[in-house]
Amino acid sequence: MTEIVLECFKTDVLFCHVITEQAAGVYHRESRKGKYQLTLKEAKVVCKYEGGTLATYNQLELAQRIGFHICAAGWLSGGRVGYPIVKPGANCGGGKTGIIDYGHRVNKSELWDAYCYNPHAKQCGGVLTDPERIIKSPNFPDEYEDQQVCYWHIRLKYKQRIHLRFLEFDVEDDPSCLSDYLEVYDSYDDLLGFVGRFCGNKLPSDIISTGRRIASTRMMAAAHPVVSGLLPLLETLEDISVSSTEQVDAYLTIASRLSGEDGKEFATAVGKQFTRLCEVFKTHVSSSDSELCNAALQALGFCVFHSNISAGLSEYEAKQLIVTLCDIAIKSTDKNTCTRALWVISKQNFCTEVIEKEVQNIVAAMETILTRDQQSMVVEHEALNLMMRLVEQAPVQMGETAVRWAKLILPLVVHSAPKVRLRAATALEMSLPLFLQKQHEVAGIIEPLMISKMIPELQKLFTTKNETYVLKLWPLFVKLLGKSLHRGGSFINSLLHLEELGFRSGSPVVKKIAFIAWKSLIDNFALNSGM
Numbered sequence: 001m002t003e004i005v006l007e008c009f010k011t012d013v014l015f016c017h018v019i020t021e022q023a024a025g026v027y028h029r030e031s032r033k034g035k036y037q038l039t040l041k042e043a044k045v046v047c048k049y050e051g052g053t054l055a056t057y058n059q060l061e062l063a064q065r066i067g068f069h070i071c072a073a074g075w076l077s078g079g080r081v082g083y084p085i086v087k088p089g090a091n092c093g094g095g096k097t098g099i100i101d102y103g104h105r106v107n108k109s110e111l112w113d114a115y116c117y118n119p120h121a122k123q124c125g126g127v128l129t130d131p132e133r134i135i136k137s138p139n140f141p142d143e144y145e146d147q148q149v150c151y152w153h154i155r156l157k158y159k160q161r162i163h164l165r166f167l168e169f170d171v172e173d174d175p176s177c178l179s180d181y182l183e184v185y186d187s188y189d190d191l192l193g194f195v196g197r198f199c200g201n202k203l204p205s206d207i208i209s210t211g212r213r214i215a216s217t218r219m220m221a222a223a224h225p226v227v228s229g230l231l232p233l234l235e236t237l238e239d240i241s242v243s244s245t246e247q248v249d250a251y252l253t254i255a256s257r258l259s260g261e262d263g264k265e266f267a268t269a270v271g272k273q274f275t276r277l278c279e280v281f282k283t284h285v286s287s288s289d290s291e292l293c294n295a296a297l298q299a300l301g302f303c304v305f306h307s308n309i310s311a312g313l314s315e316y317e318a319k320q321l322i323v324t325l326c327d328i329a330i331k332s333t334d335k336n337t338c339t340r341a342l343w344v345i346s347k348q349n350f351c352t353e354v355i356e357k358e359v360q361n362i363v364a365a366m367e368t369i370l371t372r373d374q375q376s377m378v379v380e381h382e383a384l385n386l387m388m389r390l391v392e393q394a395p396v397q398m399g400e401t402a403v404r405w406a407k408l409i410l411p412l413v414v415h416s417a418p419k420v421r422l423r424a425a426t427a428l429e430m431s432l433p434l435f436l437q438k439q440h441e442v443a444g445i446i447e448p449l450m451i452s453k454m455i456p457e458l459q460k461l462f463t464t465k466n467e468t469y470v471l472k473l474w475p476l477f478v479k480l481l482g483k484s485l486h487r488g489g490s491f492i493n494s495l496l497h498l499e500e501l502g503f504r505s506g507s508p509v510v511k512k513i514a515f516i517a518w519k520s521l522i523d524n525f526a527l528n529s530g531m
Contacts, residue, residue: 025119026055026063028070035072036111043075043114044246045253051232052118053077059117060084061099073102074113080104081112141168162209173200186210230254230269237280244292247284251295258302267306274303274312278321285324285341290334297328297340304348311351318354326365335376338369342379346386352393359390359397363405370408377417384412384423391431399434403441406431410449413473414457425469428476435480443484446477447491455494462501471502471513475520485524 029046031037038046047054054077060068064084071092073083081102085093093100135152137144154162164184172180184195186209198204236242236250257266270277284296304310304321313321322345329341345362348355366383387405391398398405409431412424435442462470477495478485485492499521502514 024059024063024066024068025052025117026059026068027052027116027118028072028074028113029116030072030113036113038075038112038114039110040075040079040105040108041249041252043112044249045256046114047116047118048233048236048250048253051120052116055115055117057082057099057101060115064099070115072113073100074115076115078104079108081110083115162207164207166204166206169198169203170201171199230266230273234273234277234280237277237284244287244289248292248295251284251292251299254299255295255302258299258306263306267303267309270303271306271309271312274309277303278313278317282324285328290337293328293337294340297337297344301340301344301347304344304350307349310349313350315351315354318350319358322348322350322354322358323361326361330365330368335379339376339378339382342366342369342382342386346382346389355390356394356397359394359401362386362390363398363401366408367404377415377420380412380415380420381417381423384409384420384427388427388430391427391434395434398431399437402431402434402438403445406435406442407445407449410446411453414454414461421469425473425476428473432476432479439480439482443481446480447484450477451491451494455498458498459501462498467502467505467507467510468513470498471510471517474498474517478517478520478524482524485521 029043031042031046044054054075055063056077057080060076060082061084064086067086068084069086070083071085071089073081075081082099083093084099085097088095088097139145156162169182171182181197181199182204183197184207186195186207195207196204233250233253237247254270257263258270260266281296281300284292285300287293287296310318325341325345329338332338332341366386369379370383387398387409409424409427413421413428415421415424458470458473474495485495499514499518502510502517505511505514
C-alpha cells in the first residue's frame with residue numbers, strides 16, 4: 001500500500017496533454033535484466049506470466065488513440081516490433097505520433113521489450129490537477145490486489161513544482177524492483193525524466209519536481225502466479241486449435257516458473273491442477289513434433305521433481321508415467337528426446353514403493369538404450385545419472401540386478417568423452433557396495449571386459465595426461481575382482497603394467513597415487529591366507 005501527499009507551488013499556465021500507461025488492455029513490459037533484453041519467445045513468456053498475450057498491432061493502435069504513450073520499442077504478436085507515441089518529441093519517434101512501426105522482424109532473436117494484452121487486467125490511477133492531493137493505492141489501508149497497473153499523471157500550471165511526500169509505503173519487496181514497484185518521472189515521457197523506482201517497505205525520501213516538466217507516478221503490481229499464471233497456460237495446452245509453437249512456449253513457461261524464484265509457490269498451484277495437466281502431458285510427450293515433445297518432457301521433469309506435485313499422483317498413475325517414459329526413451333530416434341525422457345525419470349520424487357517395483361523395467365530400458373549400435377554422449381551421461389538416482393531410491397532392488405547394470409557402467413569409465421567417463425567413475429564408486437554383494441558374478445563380467453577393451457583404453461588414457469584418473473580407478477577394479485586376482489597369469493600382469501607406468505612417472509603426485517593403488521593390491525592378497 002502507498003500513500004503520497006502532493007504539495008504544488010503556484011505560478012501560471014496549465015499544461016493539457018494526458019497520457020496513460022495502460023489502455024484497452026495493452027501494457028508495456030521489459031525483461032528482469034532491463035530494457036531491450038527480450039527475444040520474441042521470451043516476450044511471449046513474459047506476457048503469459050501475467051495471464052496475457054502479446055498485443056496485436058491493431059490492439060496497440062487502439063490503445064495509442066486513447067492516450068497510450070511509451071517511448072520503448074517492443075515485440076507485438078506475429079513478430080512485429082513498434083511503440084505508441086501520443087506526444088511528438090525529438091527523443092521519441094522522431095517527431096511523429098501514432099505507432100512507430102519497425103515491421104515484422106526476420107530475426108526473432110533480436111532483443112526488444114514487450115507489449116502485452118490482457119483485457120481483464122485491473123487499472124487505476126488518473127489525472128491530478130488539485131493543489132494538494134493524497135494518492136492511495138487501491139484498497140488502502142488493506143493490501144492492493146495482484147495485476148494492478150496504476151498511473152497518476154500530475155498536471156500543473158507553467159513553472160509550478162510538485163512536492164511528493166511519502167507517508168506510508170509497503171510494496172512487495174524484490175531485489176531489483178521488477179515485480180511490484182512504484183516509479184516516479186519528472187517529465188512528460190519516460191525517457192529523460194526518470195527519478196526512481198521504489199519497492200519494499202522503506203519510506204522513500206521526498207521528491208520535488210524541477211518545475212519545468214510534468215511529473216507522473218506509476219504503480220505496478222505483478223500478476224499472482226497462482227491466479228493468472230497457470231490457468232491460461234493450461235488452457236493453451238488443452239486447446240487443440242492453438243499452434244504447437246504457442247504450446248511449446250506454454251510448457252517452457254511452466255518449466256521456467258517451477259525452476260525460478262517463486263518455484264515453491266507455483267508448484268503449489270501446479271499440484272492442485274496436476275491431474276488435469278497430466279492429461280495433456282500424456283498427449284504431448286508422445287507427439288511426433290520433437291520440439292513440442294521435448295518441451296512437454298522438460299515441464300514434466302520440473303513437475304515431478306517437486307515432491308508436493310509428484311505426491312498428488314496415485315501409485316498406478318506414477319507407474320504408468322514411468323512406463324510411458326521408458327517406452328519413449330527406447331523407441332525415440334531423436335537423442336534429445338531419449339535424453340529428456342531419462343532425465344525426467346532421474347529427477348522424479350515418486351514414492352519409494354513405486355520405484356522399487358519399477359527397477360526391473362527401468363534397468364531393462366537402459367540395457368536396450370545403451371547396447372544400441374550407435375550411441376550418444378548425452379544419452380549415456382543421462383543414463384548414468386538415472387542409475388545413480390535408482391541406487392539412492394531403491395538400493396535393495398538395484399543390488400538384486402547389479403550384474404545387469406554393472407555391464408552398462410563399466411565400459412563407460414573408459415569413454416572417449418571426459419564428461420561421460422568421469423560420471424561413470426562416480427557411478428562405479430557409488431555403486432561399489434552393491435557390486436560387492438555379488439562380487440563373484442560381477443568379477444566374472446569384469447575380467448573379460450577388461451581384457452578385451454578396458455585395459456587397452458586405460459593405457460591410452462594414461463599416455464594422454466589422465467594418469468591420476470586411471471590410478472584412482474585401479475583400487476576399485478582390485479576390490480571388484482577380489483580373489484579372482486589370486487590366480488595370477490597374464491591378466492594381473494596387464495593390470496600391474498598400469499602400476500608400473502605410475503611408478504615411472506616423473507610427477508611426485510602420480511607416484512603417490514600409484515603407491516596408494518599398489519597398497520590396495522597388497523590388501524587384496526592379504527585375503528588369501530595360503531599365499
